[in-house]
Amino acid sequence: MSGSSTVRSMARSPFVLVVGVILTWFIAAFLVWPNVNILMATFFPDGSFSGRAAEKLFSSQRAMKALGNSFLLAVALSVTVNLVGVFIVLVTHYFRIRGSRILFLGYASTFIYGGIVLAAGYKFIYGDKGIVTSLLVRVFPGMDPGWFSGFFAVLVVMTFATTTNHMLFVANALKGIDYQTIEAARNLGASTWTILRRIVLPMLKPTLFAVTILSFLTGLGALSAPQVLGGREFQTITPMILTFTNSPTSRDLAALLAVILGLATMLMLAVMSRLEKGGTYFSVSKVSSELQKQEISNPVANVAVHAVAYLLFAIYTLPVVLIVLYSFADGAAIQTGQLSLANLTLDNYIRVLTQQSGLRPFIVSVVYSALAAVIAVGGLLFVARLLQKYRNWVASTFEYLLHIPWILPSALLALGLIVSYDHPNPLVGGAVLTGTTVILLIAFVTVKIPFTLRMLKASFAAVNSSLEEAAAIMGAKTLYVFRRILLPLVLPAAAAITALNFNSLLDDYDTAIFLAHPLVQPLGLVIKANTDGAEGTEGIANTFVYTVLLMVITGVTMYLVYGRSGRRKGTKRLPDAAPGQPVPGPDLPPAQAPAEDDAARPAAAVR
Amino acid sequence: MRTLKTLVAAAVAATLLAGCGGGSTPPASSGEASGAPAAASGDTLVIYTNSNGEGRGDWLAAKAAEAGYKIEIVGAGGADATNKLIAEKNNPIADVAFGLNNMYFSQVKNEGALEAYQPAWAGEVDKGLGDGETYWPLVKQAILLGYNSDKISKDAAPKDWTDLWTKDEFKSRYERVTGLGTATAQLVFAGILSRYRDDSGDLGISDDGWKQVEEYFKNGNPAVAKTDLFARIASGDVDMGQMPSSIIADREKSFKVNVDTVTPSVGVPLAVEQLALVKGSKKKEQAQKFIDWFGSAEVQGEFAQKFNSMPVNKSAQAKANPEVVDFFADLKQQDIDWDFVQKNMGAWVEKIELEYMT
Known part of the structure; x- marks a missing residue:
């Protein structure tokens, strides 16, 4: 079990070696080399290092305050998103709540939209001219109409906007809990609350840790919500990073800020990995049974949970409804908040859809995003499995290297790729990549690696390793075990990750602007051209139209992928029961599989 | 089953x-x-521009096709297009770039990414508006201070930018920027800071000059993301702010407000959109022909007519909207040393972002 022996055992497996070689090349060529290049050019402009960037930044009050705000938001979000996220997951998947399907649809609205339009949607409702604010002011005339701004408003909006990962992954992990453990606890007299705290939540740990890192990262990178709702007191660091990235003479400041945020994320990652280590997050019973919804026995608590659930439903759905409505209004009405049903027309949609470029950018984006999403998830399935299985310094090094895209802003990643591959480069077989259609695909795959890896690793952690051992003892080859046993178990999560990757790449601008082939331009560039200038009347209306169109595409994607994997739920236990049944595998003493350090503590069960 | x-x-x-x-x-x-x-990619010319919004890109592609040029327009913000041209200089993808102002193009030129070319219409434009060598002027744009004329009479209106923070009645009634990433904002500051040039001062600007910047930010009403200045004027949030000349007529109509503009005694800064040949273009000859065609009086005249812009090409002005031509005829242009501004703008933006923006 010592580090060196697992490294040696890694080196003995041909499967590990093949994946390792490919991975090493990919990391060297696309994660390390381009970014080292761009960082060298940034920090050592004349070949010598200057401490200028640090000096300037640390003496700037604004930069320090904005940086502090970003960190504050990141920490606060890690807490609030977990609270709200776990609550809505329990309400839709664990407790017996009336109308939980409708509630699910409402909470799922964050799957399909986000960014500046989401912030604008909340402003239509709670902003100084918003619907709810107007009502409140009528009831309480002394109220400040500008109540919804600053840290509080940003935190509220971002909390509700970023529960997507909970709804997908935590819910998925919850479904995997063995109902027998819950029944057993209840028979022993445990209360609903105790069961939740001592049995259910501990099983969700790997997934909760993974989504916590994501919430932290979202908070650090917050951009549109603070811009729209932060007001004077609560601005974050991202707008400054973007401005400085764009200015060649200040790029070192942008890179330094990005590296600071990146290191913080890595620190968070390290802490979470440590917390996660050593637990067993799967059921060890021979026949696990499916989770059944729980009644809340206390009537007061039951009413309270219902009330909060429906209040949250209203909070989640109102902005979507308004955004769809406003997409039919003219730009002036959107910005002044004057909505009248008589003024709603199809003009905006006609203008957007009858452009010369027509549907082509949509198709280009769909193809690029789908390819990138599938390649990222497909490739990382192997990697995540190996990283989850082998825990030694080699695996950790790979894992941290794969998180490089989280450290740098995408514009810098793109510039790094350009300066590294605008000439024949031996790393890619002497090819020139700039000006080809491949370079954008590479960038798309790269930026999605950290998220994909985190979520896949978390879902592998919930797989019972005795199934794998059983098959291996029966003589199944590594790839066979992977394909027939592991893959079906993580497929729902993998499908959800693919869908989220796809959705988030659809309207990408930051990467595409630098790397897109001129004849194959994705949607992000067209959106930018039609919504910039930034705020003209047509521009803002177009922003809403594109948001709604993207909602349709992403909604369909989520339905196809998640709706289908949801249906698969009913039969999900079959593949893991099927290979398990003829084999007495789970009963075998763990000593027969010395490489499996997970299996070495089968009794740890649920703590 | x-x-x-x-x-x-x-x-x-x-x-x-x-x-x-x-x-x-x-x-x-x-x-x-x-x-x-x-x-x-065949004989398609790749064209980078920040001036493809509001149907301009589609219009140009259609016109060019009529004239026998196959073009592909790649739109990007001014700063993005500039960075892209510079990043790609070793293996350029674009053949022609246009729409960027002289500040952006001079950065691209300094990185050696532009090729000198004298267009056929070089004699019809004021060479001083470009660099007379690599980039050539197409369209003029004035960067103005506009105010709500329904609310403020001409006599009561500010006479210059500096009035905004020195006179109490304008304090917190003007919109101030929250970032210096846009060309318009940078030009406003070029106009203000140029007046306080002092070679012994920080970044070539006197302490008094930096004091103005400080006051501008302290007393202004911060812009709101995705809410147009005209929308804020219409709702009474603010009464004035910066605006490029070309958008005024259109926005007045959409937001049902009336706006008048201020002409300070020193004049107003002009942004001049330029056209240039990219160094290393593999279709150099064709690109040169396209430049000759696009900057010609005929095409620029039609463009001006269609998009209400002010062409630099003197022969094209006959076709432009007479109101626009008159406005520019009366307009006093601020005398700005662009070399000085271009050399320092990056550092100014950095200083302002770090020290004065709150």
């Missing part, structure tokens, strides 16, 4: 994904073959 289906689906997906897993590397090599480099 369902089980079987699920298993088959899973197996198929697994095989597909497994294929991709091994294939997560090949796209680099297999794609190369199919992904033709831009240079080989």
Whole structure:
């Protein structure tokens, strides 16, 4: 079990070696080399290092305050998103709540939209001219109409906007809990609350840790919500990073800020990995049974949970409804908040859809995003499995290297790729990549690696390793075990990750602007051209139209992928029961599989 | 039955994904073959611009096609287009770039990414508006201080930018920027800071000059993301702010407000959109022909007519909207040393962002 022996055992497996070689090349060529290049050019402009960037930044009050705000938001979000996220997951998947399907649809609205339009949607409702604010002011005339701004408003909006990962992954992990453990606890007299705290939540740990890192990262990178709702007191660091990235003479400041945020994320990652280590997050019973919804026995608590659930439903759905409505209004009405049903027309949609470029950018984006999403998830399935299985310094090094895209802003990643591959480069077989259609695909795959890896690793952690051992003892080859046993178990999560990757790449601008082939331009560039200038009347209306169109595409994607994997739920236990049944595998003493350090503590069960 | 289906689906997906897993590397090599480099994309000219919004790109592509040019327009913000041109200088993808102002183009030129070319219409434009060598002027744009004229009479209106923070009645009634990423904002500051040039001061500006910047930010009402200045004027949030001349007429109509503009005694800064040939273009001759065509009096005149712009080409002005031409005829242009501004703008933006913006 010592580090060196697992490294040696890694080196003995041909499967590990093949994946390792490919991975090493990919990391060297696309994660390390381009970014080292761009960082060298940034920090050592004349070949010598200057401490200028640090000096300037640390003496700037604004930069320090904005940086502090970003960190504050990141920490606060890690807490609030977990609270709200776990609550809505329990309400839709664990407790017996009336109308939980409708509630699910409402909470799922964050799957399909986000960014500046989401912030604008909340402003239509709670902003100084918003619907709810107007009502409140009528009831309480002394109220400040500008109540919804600053840290509080940003935190509220971002909390509700970023529960997507909970709804997908935590819910998925919850479904995997063995109902027998819950029944057993209840028979022993445990209360609903105790069961939740001592049995259910501990099983969700790997997934909760993974989504916590994501919430932290979202908070650090917050951009549109603070811009729209932060007001004077609560601005974050991202707008400054973007401005400085764009200015060649200040790029070192942008890179330094990005590296600071990146290191913080890595620190968070390290802490979470440590917390996660050593637990067993799967059921060890021979026949696990499916989770059944729980009644809340206390009537007061039951009413309270219902009330909060429906209040949250209203909070989640109102902005979507308004955004769809406003997409039919003219730009002036959107910005002044004057909505009248008589003024709603199809003009905006006609203008957007009858452009010369027509549907082509949509198709280009769909193809690029789908390819990138599938390649990222497909490739990382192997990697995540190996990283989850082998825990030694080699695996950790790979894992941290794969998180490089989280450290740098995408514009810098793109510039790094350009300066590294605008000439024949031996790393890619002497090819020139700039000006080809491949370079954008590479960038798309790269930026999605950290998220994909985190979520896949978390879902592998919930797989019972005795199934794998059983098959291996029966003589199944590594790839066979992977394909027939592991893959079906993580497929729902993998499908959800693919869908989220796809959705988030659809309207990408930051990467595409630098790397897109001129004849194959994705949607992000067209959106930018039609919504910039930034705020003209047509521009803002177009922003809403594109948001709604993207909602349709992403909604369909989520339905196809998640709706289908949801249906698969009913039969999900079959593949893991099927290979398990003829084999007495789970009963075998763990000593027969010395490489499996997970299996070495089968009794740890649920703590 | 369902089980079987699920298993088959899973197996198929697994095989597909497994294929991709091994294939997560090949796209680099297999794609190369199919992904033709831009240079080989037939005879299509690749054109970078920040001036393709509001239908301009589509209009130009259609016109060019009529004239026998096949073009592909790549739109990007001014700063993005500039960075892209510079980043790609070793293996350029674009053939022509236009729409960027002289500040942006001089950065591109300093990086050696532009090729000198004298267009056929060079004699019809004021050479001083470009660099007379690599980039050539197309369209003029005035960067103005505008105010709500329904609310403020001409006599009561500010006479210059500096009035905004020195006179109490304008304090917190004007919109101030929250970022210096846009060309318009940078030009406003070029106009203000140029007046306080002092070679012994910080970054070539006297302490008094920096004091103005400080006051501008302290007393202004911060802009709101995705809410146009005109929308804020209409709702009474603010009464005035910066605006480029070309958008005023259109926005007045959409937001039902009336706006008048201030002409300070020193004049107003002009942004001049330029056109240039990209160094290393593989279709140099064709690109040069396109430049000759696009900057010609005829095309610029039609463009001006269609988009209410002010052409630099003197022969094109006859076709432009007379109101626009008159406005520019009466307009006093601020005398700005662009070399000085271009050399310092990056550092100014950095200083302002770090020290004065709150």
